[in-house]
Amino acid sequence: MNPIDAIKNNWRVLLLVLFVGFSTVALFIPGGIVADDSLADDSIDDSPTNLEFGLSLEGGTRMRAPVDGLTAEDIDTGAVSDDGQIDQDRLDEVDATIREELDLDPADSNINVQEDGTVTAEVFDGNVTEAEFAAALQAADVDATEDDIRPGVTQETRDSIIETLQSKINAAGLSGGTAYESSTLEGDHYIVVEVPNMGASELREILSDRGQVEVRAYYPDDSGNQTNQTNQTVLTGEDIANVDPPEQRQRGSGYVVPVQVSEDAAPGFQQQMNDLGFTGEGQGRCNLRGDGETISFDHENEQYCLLTVVDDEVVDAHSMGQSLATSMSSGSWESNPTFQMGAQNQQDAQSLSVNLRAGSLRAPLDMDNNQVYSIQPSHADQFKQYSLLIGLLSVLTVSGVVYSRYTDTRVALPMILTAVAEVAILLGFAALIRMPLDLSHVAGFIAVVGTGVDDLVIIADEVMDEGDVSSERVFQSRFRKAFWVIGAAAATTIIALSPLAVMSLGDLQGFAIITILGVLIGVLITRPAYGDILRRLLTDR
Amino acid sequence: MAYFDVPEIDYTRYSNRQLAAVPLAVLAVALLVLSGSFLVYGTPVPLGMDFAGGSELTVQTTTPEGDIPAAFDEQPESVTGTSGDNQYIVRFSSTDAQALEDQATDGLESDGDAQIVQSVSSTSASFGQQSQRTAMIGLAVAFVGMSAIAFLLFRTFVPSIAIVLSAFSDLVIPLAFMRLAGIPLSLGTVAGLLMLIGYSVDSDILLNNHILRRSGDFYESTHRAMRTGVTMTVTSMAAMFVMGVAAYLLGIDLLASIGIILFVGLATDLLNTYMLNLSLLRWYKFEGIRS
Numbered sequence: 094m095n096p097i098d099a100i101k102n103n104w105r106v107l108l109l110v111l112f113v114g115f116s117t118v119a120l121f122i123p124g125g126i127v128a129d130d131s132l133a134d135d136s137i138d139d140s141p142t143n144l145e146f147g148l149s150l151e152g153g154t155r156m157r158a159p160v161d162g163l164t165a166e167d168i169d170t171g172a173v174s175d176d177g178q179i180d181q182d183r184l185d186e187v188d189a190t191i192r193e194e195l196d197l198d199p200a201d202s203n204i205n206v207q208e209d210g211t212v213t214a215e216v217f218d219g220n221v222t223e224a225e226f227a228a229a230l231q232a233a234d235v236d237a238t239e240d241d242i243r244p245g246v247t248q249e250t251r252d253s254i255i256e257t258l259q260s261k262i263n264a265a266g267l268s269g270g271t272a273y274e275s276s277t278l279e280g281d282h283y284i285v286v287e288v289p290n291m292g293a294s295e296l297r298e299i300l301s302d303r304g305q306v307e308v309r310a311y312y313p314d315d316s317g318n319q320t321n322q323t324n325q326t327v328l329t330g331e332d333i334a335n336v337d338p339p340e341q342r343q344r345g346s347g348y349v350v351p352v353q354v355s356e357d358a359a360p361g362f363q364q365q366m367n368d369l370g371f372t373g374e375g376q377g378r379c380n381l382r383g384d385g386e387t388i389s390f391d392h393e394n395e396q397y398c399l400l401t402v403v404d405d406e407v408v409d410a411h412s413m414g415q416s417l418a419t420s421m422s423s424g425s426w427e428s429n430p431t432f433q434m435g436a437q438n439q440q441d442a443q444s445l446s447v448n449l450r451a452g453s454l455r456a457p458l459d460m461d462n463n464q465v466y467s468i469q470p471s472h473a474d475q476f477k478q479y480s481l482l483i484g485l486l487s488v489l490t491v492s493g494v495v496y497s498r499y500t501d502t503r504v505a506l507p508m509i510l511t512a513v514a515e516v517a518i519l520l521g522f523a524a525l526i527r528m529p530l531d532l533s534h535v536a537g538f539i540a541v542v543g544t545g546v547d548d549l550v551i552i553a554d555e556v557m558d559e560g561d562v563s564s565e566r567v568f569q570s571r572f573r574k575a576f577w578v579i580g581a582a583a584a585t586t587i588i589a590l591s592p593l594a595v596m597s598l599g600d601l602q603g604f605a606i607i608t609i610l611g612v613l614i615g616v617l618i619t620r621p622a623y624g625d626i627l628r629r630l631l632t633d634r
Numbered sequence: 635m636a637y638f639d640v641p642e643i644d645y646t647r648y649s650n651r652q653l654a655a656v657p658l659a660v661l662a663v664a665l666l667v668l669s670g671s672f673l674v675y676g677t678p679v680p681l682g683m684d685f686a687g688g689s690e691l692t693v694q695t696t697t698p699e700g701d702i703p704a705a706f707d708e709q710p711e712s713v714t715g716t717s718g719d720n721q722y723i724v725r726f727s728s729t730d731a732q733a734l735e736d737q738a739t740d741g742l743e744s745d746g747d748a749q750i751v752q753s754v755s756s757t758s759a760s761f762g763q764q765s766q767r768t769a770m771i772g773l774a775v776a777f778v779g780m781s782a783i784a785f786l787l788f789r790t791f792v793p794s795i796a797i798v799l800s801a802f803s804d805l806v807i808p809l810a811f812m813r814l815a816g817i818p819l820s821l822g823t824v825a826g827l828l829m830l831i832g833y834s835v836d837s838d839i840l841l842n843n844h845i846l847r848r849s850g851d852f853y854e855s856t857h858r859a860m861r862t863g864v865t866m867t868v869t870s871m872a873a874m875f876v877m878g879v880a881a882y883l884l885g886i887d888l889l890a891s892i893g894i895i896l897f898v899g900l901a902t903d904l905l906n907t908y909m910l911n912l913s914l915l916r917w918y919k920f921e922g923i924r925s
Contacts, residue, residue, distance in 0.1 A: 157761070277764055277767075277768060278767075278768060278771055279764075279767070281764065293731060293732070293735060293754050294732060294735060297732060461758065462758040462760045462761060463756075463758055463761070464755075464756065464757045464758065464761045465731050465754060465755060465756045465757075466754075466755040467753060467754045467755065468692075468752065468753040468754075469749050469751075469752045469753060471748065471749070471752070472692065472694075472752035472753050476886060479880075479881075479884040479886055480886070480889075482880065482884075483876075483877055483880045483881055483884070483886070483889060486876050486877070486880050487873045487876055487877050489876075490872045490873050490875075490876040491869055491872065491873045493872075494865075494868060494869045494872045494873075495869060498639075498865050498869075532886060532888050532889065533825070533888060535889065536822075536825065536888060536889050536892050539873065539877055539889075540829055540892075542873065543833070543869070543870045543873050543874070544832070544833070544836075544870075546866075546869055546870075546873075547833075547836060547866040547869065547870060550862055550865050550866050550869065551840065551862055551866070554858075554861060554862040554865070555862070558858065577843065577847075578836075578839055578840050578843050581783070581787050581839045581843075582832075582835065582836040582839055582840075584783050585780050585783050585784075585831070585832050585835045585836070585839070586829075586832030586833070586836075587832075588776065588779035588780055588782075588783055588832075589776040589777075589779065589780055589828050589829070589831040589832040589835075590776070590828055590829070590832060591775075591776075591779070592771070592772040592773075592775040592776050592779075592828075593772055593776075593825065593828060596768055596771070596772055597768075598765060598768050598769060598772060598821065598824070600821060600888070601821050601824070601825050604825050604892075605825075605828075608829070
């Protein structure tokens with residue numbers, strides 16, 4: 094046989110060998126086939142393969158939660174004229190009325206003109222009912238009923254939340270964390286956050302804090318009574334342009350986060366500090382003390398304090414220092430508008446810095462209706478070893494049954510090897526596209542071995558039917574018959590699992606995808622090759 | 635000769651009615667169990683955490699198993715030991731995972747350097763309902779899709795409906811088994827059920843194909859189809875049994891439930907394919923075609 098004929102006759106086997114070869118490279122050669130430098134070295138560290146593992150095999154936390162809020166879409170505010178002119182004052186008026194009626198913070202309502210010219214109003218507060226929101230809209234002269242209001246928020250808001258969460262996770266110094274959106278068939282949307290190497294409580298903290306930072310001035314009012322004091326917000330998180338990592342306070346206890354105020358806000362802040370007396374008589378006059386977490390407001394003398402407030406909770410209070418006061422009163426501060434925000438402990442300082450950097454969540458997440466999955470890295474590692482063990486046991490069992498059925502190594506051995514090759518190709522593929530493997534994928538791999546061997550049994554039985562295969566022609570016709578059944582079976586498996594592959598039903602997506610891929614690889618590559626091997630072994634006698 | 639050989643059954647001794655009676659009776663009992671359970675408990679099968687909501691903690695502690703419930707404010711629904719040293723899976727109906735985690739850390743003795751709470755998962759009730767609906771839709775779509783393929787492949791009513799009927803029975807009987815054995819419906823069991831639709835149809839297609847599309851004696855074709863089909867099913871059953879038992883012992887719920895459901899389902903499939911489907915095909919071949 095000349096080489097060209099040899100290739101022609103064995104191309105199916107050669108294709109299989111080629112695929113297994115590619116997979117081996119993808120699996121074991123560092124960097125794989127497509128070297129991806131974007132991944133830091135630490136993600137490929139000490140594992141002997143290029144496989145990526147998901148949370149359940151690597152450790153970490155995943156949380157899913159809906160966004161808290163109500164939305165009224167396409168409401169008739171009269172703020173958008175027919176030619177597309179937008180009356181911003183009218184929108185602001187509606188917004189203000191809604192807030193007033195529902196007694197909300199400024200951040201808890203939002204009104205927006207969509208691209209198609211319709212107006213959408215949202216409130217972000219779990220305690221507001223649809224009826225109350227409708228009533229508030231009516232109070233603002235907007236013709237809306239309860240039916241116009243749906244739970245949930247707009248796409249825009251969700252996108253903004255995901256962006257903020259992503260930067261919050263990054264700012265917390267964790268690599269590999271992601272935030273994304275998932276939707277159900279009924280159109281409900283969830284925010285999903287996945288962070289490797291983080292416990293549930295830490296992640297819960299990041300997600301449940303909305304992260305609205307404010308600086309409030311706490312100063313004596315005009316009444317003359319020494320203990321009557323006033324609160325006024327002088328800076329919000331949006332006014333902060335740059336944030337440095339937290340550092341320990343040089344004098345005294347506690348931590349500080351050095352920040353730079355934006356150019357737009359700096360002159361106003363400087364003016365306010367001067368007007369309220371912080372740079373004059375109030376210099377250094379703040380005696381409020383904290384217990385490490387909260388601040389006590391029991392005091393006798395007049396106080397001039399700058400309060401650090403996160404999500405309406407006062408986390409620190411301190412006075413205006415002398416050098417800052419001097420540069421503010423001379424007016425030179427606004428050209429270099431930096432100061433330090435205080436925090437009582439390192440954790441608070443860290444989260445303050447994260448909140449300032451990432452900004453606040455546009456709407457809070459509904460943490461009462463969430464779903465959590467969290468696993469310690471050591472436990473996940475255990476699962477990894479167990480999965481391998483279970484996989485090997487399954488392959489061994491299948492081999493045992495197949496061998497005891499055929500007792501012919503010529504039939505059974507290639508069968509087992511082919512099934513294993515199928516898994517090897519799948520693993521290579523998973524490494525190539527860097528699919529993070531979870532427990533559900535492991536189930537998929539085992540299912541692939543199962544269906545794979547089933548189909549090989551069909552081929553073997555069909556081909557060996559009615560005695561030995563005498564000629565090439567007989568083999569081909571029998572093989573084709575067997576393939577009809579295999580194709581039909583493959584089609585049903587793919588159809589049965591395709592809903593899982595596209596729906597987000599927990600962890601099962603991976604299982605479905607791996608099984609479907611396995612069936613495809615089996616039908617297109619490994620099973621034809623097994624036919625060829627069997628033909629060689631049976632006709633060459 | 636093989637250690638394991640598929641026995642040849644003398645089908646001529648039994649009438650179609652007799653053959654179909656057994657699987658249909660089992661199916662009827664299964665339906666009865668499910669509907670009874672629906673009337674009594676409100677759900678045909680017990681719902682697991684994934685669908686009913688609740689929390690599950692895997693803890694590693696030297697506290698004896700019997701004293702573990704005392705650490706929590708809420709009485710756990712169950713405490714199960716796993717193969718790991720001093721590892722237990724504790725389940726709750728509460729969904730306040732944070733509180734449970736704190737109580738575990740405070741109330742349980744730590745085992746050396748290991749973290750007490752090794753793994754937490756919790757699902758709120760609303761999330762569970764969401765998943766329930768999604769799973770129902772998924773199962774329905776899968777089943778309808780499978781039926782459509784069966785009809786496309788054989789294009790005749792009786793053989794196609796035989797496949798659909800036996801696949802239906804393959805789903806219902808394991809569900810009734812779950813109720814009787816107290817296995818809750820979880821994401822893993824749903825995956826097992828979906829996989830079952832794919833797996834169980836294989837042997838039906840094989841049988842139909844051999845009988846309808848090949849020349850030759852009915853019983854000869856049946857025997858050949860059985861030899862292949864039973865080998866396939868038994869191989870898969872063996873793999874699933876080993877996977878199910880090993881995963882159960884090692885405390886990997888997802889794999890354990892997929893394995894057990896598939897094992898039971900495949901056993902049911904043997905019954906349905908070679909008694910129900912076969913009797914329908916025999917009727918169709920010998921009487922149905924003529925009429």
